[in-house]
Amino acid sequence: xKHMKFPSPSSAEAVVAITxxxxxxxxxxxxxxxxxxxxRGSVFGLVGENGAGKTTLIKHILGLxxxxxxxxxxxxxxPVADPVGVLGRIGYLSEQPDLPGWMxxxxxxxxxxxxxxxxxxxxxxxxxxxxxxxxxxxxxxxSKGQQAKAGLLAAQAHRPELLxxxxxxxxxxxxxxxxxxxxxxxxxxxxxxxxxxxxxxxxEIERVSDYVAMLHQGHLVLCGPLDDIKAQHRRFMxxxxxxxxxxxxxxxxxxxxxxxxxxxxxxxxxxxxxxxxVTALGARIIEEQAVSLNDIFVAQAGTATTAETTSSV
Amino acid sequence: MRSPTxxxxxxxxxxxxxxxxxxxxxxxxxxxxxxxxxxxxxLTETGQVFDPVFGFxxxxxxxxxxxxFNYTEFNSTREWNGFPYRLFSxxxxxxxxxxxxxxxxxxxxxVVYVAWIxxxxxxxxxxxxxxxxxxxxxxxxxxxxxxxxxxxxxxxxIIVLSLGxxxxxxxxxxxxSDSQGAYPWLSEKYLAAGMAVLAFISFLIAWTVVGxxxxxxGHRRNWIHCLLEQAGDLLPRRNRQFASPAAAQFWFEWxxxxxxxxxxxxxxxxAIFGPFSWAFRTDPRSTIDTLVKIVAxxxxxxxAIGKGFIKPEFWSTNLSLPQFLGVRPxxxxxxxxxxxxxxxxxxxxxxxxxxxxxxxxxxLWADKTQLQQFLREFRRFYPHSWLAITILYxxxxxxxxxxxxxxxxxxxxxxxxxxxxxxxCLQVLVPTLLSLAxxxxxxxxxxxxxxxxxxxxxxxxTLIGWLLALAVILKIWSVVFxxxxxxxxxxxxxxxxxxxxxxGFVALAILSPPWPDIYRLEHLYVLVAFLLFPxxxxxxxxxxxxxxxxx
Numbered sequence: 013x014k015h016m017k018f019p020s021p022s023s024a025e026a027v028v029a030i031t032x033x034x035x036x037x038x039x040x041x042x043x044x045x046x047x048x049x050x051x052r053g054s055v056f057g058l059v060g061e062n063g064a065g066k067t068t069l070i071k072h073i074l075g076l077x078x079x080x081x082x083x084x085x086x087x088x089x090x091p092v093a094d095p096v097g098v099l100g101r102i103g104y105l106s107e108q109p110d111l112p113g114w115m116x117x118x119x120x121x122x123x124x125x126x127x128x129x130x131x132x133x134x135x136x137x138x139x140x141x142x143x144x145x146x147x148x149x150x151x152x153x154x155s156k157g158q159q160a161k162a163g164l165l166a167a168q169a170h171r172p173e174l175l176x177x178x179x180x181x182x183x184x185x186x187x188x189x190x191x192x193x194x195x196x197x198x199x200x201x202x203x204x205x206x207x208x209x210x211x212x213x214x215x216e217i218e219r220v221s222d223y224v225a226m227l228h229q230g231h232l233v234l235c236g237p238l239d240d241i242k243a244q245h246r247r248f249m250x251x252x253x254x255x256x257x258x259x260x261x262x263x264x265x266x267x268x269x270x271x272x273x274x275x276x277x278x279x280x281x282x283x284x285x286x287x288x289x290v291t292a293l294g295a296r297i298i299e300e301q302a303v304s305l306n307d308i309f310v311a312q313a314g315t316a317t318t319a320e321t322t323s324s325v
Numbered sequence: 326m327r328s329p330t331x332x333x334x335x336x337x338x339x340x341x342x343x344x345x346x347x348x349x350x351x352x353x354x355x356x357x358x359x360x361x362x363x364x365x366x367x368l369t370e371t372g373q374v375f376d377p378v379f380g381f382x383x384x385x386x387x388x389x390x391x392x393x394f395n396y397t398e399f400n401s402t403r404e405w406n407g408f409p410y411r412l413f414s415x416x417x418x419x420x421x422x423x424x425x426x427x428x429x430x431x432x433x434x435x436v437v438y439v440a441w442i443x444x445x446x447x448x449x450x451x452x453x454x455x456x457x458x459x460x461x462x463x464x465x466x467x468x469x470x471x472x473x474x475x476x477x478x479x480x481x482x483i484i485v486l487s488l489g490x491x492x493x494x495x496x497x498x499x500x501x502s503d504s505q506g507a508y509p510w511l512s513e514k515y516l517a518a519g520m521a522v523l524a525f526i527s528f529l530i531a532w533t534v535v536g537x538x539x540x541x542x543g544h545r546r547n548w549i550h551c552l553l554e555q556a557g558d559l560l561p562r563r564n565r566q567f568a569s570p571a572a573a574q575f576w577f578e579w580x581x582x583x584x585x586x587x588x589x590x591x592x593x594x595x596a597i598f599g600p601f602s603w604a605f606r607t608d609p610r611s612t613i614d615t616l617v618k619i620v621a622x623x624x625x626x627x628x629a630i631g632k633g634f635i636k637p638e639f640w641s642t643n644l645s646l647p648q649f650l651g652v653r654p655x656x657x658x659x660x661x662x663x664x665x666x667x668x669x670x671x672x673x674x675x676x677x678x679x680x681x682x683x684x685x686x687x688x689l690w691a692d693k694t695q696l697q698q699f700l701r702e703f704r705r706f707y708p709h710s711w712l713a714i715t716i717l718y719x720x721x722x723x724x725x726x727x728x729x730x731x732x733x734x735x736x737x738x739x740x741x742x743x744x745x746x747x748x749x750c751l752q753v754l755v756p757t758l759l760s761l762a763x764x765x766x767x768x769x770x771x772x773x774x775x776x777x778x779x780x781x782x783x784x785x786x787t788l789i790g791w792l793l794a795l796a797v798i799l800k801i802w803s804v805v806f807x808x809x810x811x812x813x814x815x816x817x818x819x820x821x822x823x824x825x826x827x828x829g830f831v832a833l834a835i836l837s838p839p840w841p842d843i844y845r846l847e848h849l850y851v852l853v854a855f856l857l858f859p860x861x862x863x864x865x866x867x868x869x870x871x872x873x874x875x876x
């Protein structure tokens with residue numbers, strides 16, 4: 013598959029700049045020449061199926077993994093060479109917040125506070141009350157949702173320049189998800205800081221993100237402003253004069269689904285050429301629809317898989 | 326896999342195949358040696374050298390089989406290492422889940438045992454082999470029962486397994502203790518029947534406990550933990566903010582592992598040495614013995630606790646750095662320094678407890694007759710420096726205790742399990758093999774010393790001198806390499822620390838040469854003094870930590 017590079021803001025504007033990042037675990041390539049840039053002040057959503065490489069990418073940003081090839085710069089610094097300089101400006105919540113169960117909530121706050129000079133105790137208290145966390149409660153006695161809230165509190169109370177959330181809402185109930193997302197949105201809207209978060213819940217990404225990147229089997233298949241991506245992708249409903257036994261072959265189409273006379277085609281930026289192609293096939297466009305991020309993801313992942321299969325054959 | 330039991334058996338073998346491979350390798354090696362060495366030679370004095378080696382490797386291989394059947398998994402919800410929780414959802418009855426690993430364990434250990442008897446121990450047959458076969462099978466059941474029943478009690482389980490290991494040796498020798506046949510119940514027939522009954526009861530206990538765990542019972546929060554937590558809640562909590570990230574990290578490390586050494590030392594003093602010294606308070610010979618054991622105890626405990634202390638997380642079997650710590654904006658150096666400081670405080674408290682106990686025990690209830698005689702001699706040999714030597718010795722013991730806690734940090738923090746296991750094995754195996762070799766060749770060594778005392782002493786001392794000098798040079802070279810990667814501030818701080826401690830050891834070596842020093846050992850002691858305080862290895866610890874942190 014061809015490695016995709018996407019237009020990016022200048023490095024001066026980018027909080028995170030990843031260039032040609034390559035990572036392998038044993039024989040498996042987890043990240044294959046990934047390049048992406050996270051603009052300052054944006055909400056950047058990273059989507060991908062399980063095992064696509066989202067967590068690995070985030071670990072590179074945190075400096076918890078060293079790049080085998082390519083480079084990772086956060087605030088213009090190498091997170092492996094200068095972990096203190098980078099991590100001091102990041103707030104991080106992992107998919108499974110491995111908080112020490114023996115700690116109490118108040119101890120977690122005091123412990124975390126020590127590492128961040130900008131820690132805002134009043135804000136932390138406000139969040140703690142908002143999340144309904146008892147200060148004397150031991151972390152091991154909290155539910156999964158409460159632990160995620162405690163993790164988010166610890167990640168956010170020092171008002172980090174970059175808030176990194178790795179699958180923050182996986183396995184959580186909708187109320188906790190809403191709490192987390194609301195907190196994220198508030199953070200960004202109030203203070204213009206940057207949020208980078210990964211999820212496989214595409215509706216969530218679609219609701220809050222300004223920019224979206226899509227990983228599929230270690231490849232970056234899509235990256236850019238969410239509005240542009242949605243504008244570029246359209247679904248066309250085609251009607252054929254005679255029933256089609258096989259999906260029609262349409263150049264540039266990401267996915268073709270349907271049966272008989274009615275077929276739906278999702279295209280990316282080829283909408284101008286499509287009418288001519290469709291006419292040549294003996295069909296006509298009966299409707300043009302906007303598509304959701306979910307549809308785009310499924311179409312892109314399908315295309316990437318097909319491309320992989322074809323190249324391997 | 327045609328049946329669930331086959332699948333489970335495969336899973337057990339799959340996860341323990343390395344241990345199984347080593348057990349087979351030990352057996353195969355000894356079987357080949359046994360085949361290669363002619364029978365005549367085996368019956369001579371030289372040939373008997375093989376017996377302890379075979380015995381040692383047989384014990385190792387049987388222990389490896391027990392390790393293979395350590396059928397436990399960590400349960401993060403309950404924070405225990407017990408019966409694999411995921412298996413509870415399988416469509417199998419509890420007794421099947423419990424019996425399968427036990428039966429497989431029994432079958433494997435019996436096969437390995439029989440293989441040793443038939444392939445290796447052919448020239449020196451085991452007495453009462455059936456008795457040992459019954460014992461091994463029963464031990465496998467007791468072992469599983471202890472592992473699963475005490476899942477929530479980490480330290481208690483270690484203690485129970487250790488006591489079980491020691492008592493198992495005593496039980497094994499019971500049939501040999503009554504050679505006159507005065508006590509028929511000590512015959513292997515009765516004892517084997519007794520063991521079988523105990524094993525069956527043990528199986529029933531394991532079945533009940535695992536069944537309770539399967540139904541959601543067996544909470545780790547038992548009454549002892551509840552009491553401890555309630556007691557902990559009564560203690561004043563820290564309400565102040567931390568002055569610095571380093572202070573916060575120190576608190577974190579202290580809370581995880583800092584109190585363990587003082588607690589173990591305190592427990593040993595109160596529960597073992599206190600009653601023991603009281604029981605033998607009228608025996609003058611036991612005073613010096615007990616004193617030596619009390620002084621050695623913190624070092625021995627630190628050696629064992631150090632195996633956990635050098636890991637990123639004391640209580641975890643995973644050597645990878647927890648993400649929670651990995652994302653703290655704190656340098657690798659600071660992480661290592663916080664561990665070293667916690668170790669220092671831990672050792673200081675432990676030794677204060679020891680000194681406090683000695684200060685109470687000696688004047689209040691010890692019989693000091695022999696001790697006073699020894700002290701008089703000591704003062705006579707070192708009339709001007711006896712006090713300095715005593716103080717330096719205790720300071721030296723404290724430093725060595727600290728060394729036992731931290732010297733392996735460079736291995737433990739690396740996150741590499743192979744290095745960690747190899748390092749631990751080396752620390753146990755090398756002294757064991759050296760002792761074994763010394764024991765095997767003690768007669769030869771003694772006769773050589775008696776025949777050519779000056780030659781042997783001269784060669785040995787020269788050799789030791791050169792080896793020590795080489796070790797010192799190697800140490801200095803490694804220091805330059807390892808500390809070159811660290812900050813100048815930390816390097817100079819640690820250099821100061823090392824110089825102070827080493828100066829103390831050198832002073833001790835100069836002040837307390839053996840009296841009379843006919844072999845002029847003083848210079849050897851000085852060389853040893855340069856090696857006692859870890860330097861190069863601690864310089865490598867931040868690098869290991871960084872490697873672990875950055876994958």
